[in-house]
Amino acid sequence: MSSNLPRTLNCGISYNSEDPLAVTMAFNTDAQYPVVWTFSRELLAxxxxxRAGEGDVVxxxxxxxxxxxxxxxxRVGGARTALFEIDAELVVSWLDKTYEMVPCGAEFNDVDWDALVQLAE
Structure with missing residues (x-):
């Protein structure tokens, strides 16, 4: 990734209701593969x-x-960091759709707790 600023990049953001606590952002750079970060939906909100987060994602x-x-x-990264600015209206609209799929507080409603207990035994 280059240190030239500013630079326009495409960013993809995804959500899977089977992993309702996580969102994934993929930043397309000049590299062979996109830079992908997965973090909590709550952190995004x-x-x-x-200001929210500490460590690799803020x-x-x-x-x-x-x-x-x-x-x-x-801001993502450890030893090497990158800073991205994203249109908030697009993020808010996208995030609202994830809450339509899985409302806040309902992330664990479909968990089979008995099956998890059996796995732990």
């Missing part, structure tokens, strides 16, 4: 409101002069 909102949410900043 929190990052739209205030998110925070950017507001215009009137206080309106305009962008979401995503």
């Amino acid at each position: 929190d990052g739209l409101n205030a 998110l925070w909102p950017i507001h215009d002069h009137d206080g309106g949410l305009t962008s979401l900043c995503v």
